[in-house]
Amino acid sequence: MRSLLFALSLLTCALLPGCAVIVVADTAATVAVKGVGLAADAAIGTVRYTGKAVGAAASLVLPSD
Numbered sequence: 001m002r003s004l005l006f007a008l009s010l011l012t013c014a015l016l017p018g019c020a021v022i023v024v025a026d027t028a029a030t031v032a033v034k035g036v037g038l039a040a041d042a043a044i045g046t047v048r049y050t051g052k053a054v055g056a057a058a059s060l061v062l063p064s065d
Helices: 004-017 019-062
Strands: none
Touching: none
């Protein structure tokens, strides 16, 4: 898959003028960064809900003061 992506990138660079290549590369980088950001947001949300569940379970099990 990587070799196909690399070949398409080279072909794109050869066929498009310089400015268009920069725009395509910038767009691809932006999409990649946003994907990482979404994955991080999902992981943080999961940790928050897990923490709330653990806290609720601990409150049920441990005696209150």
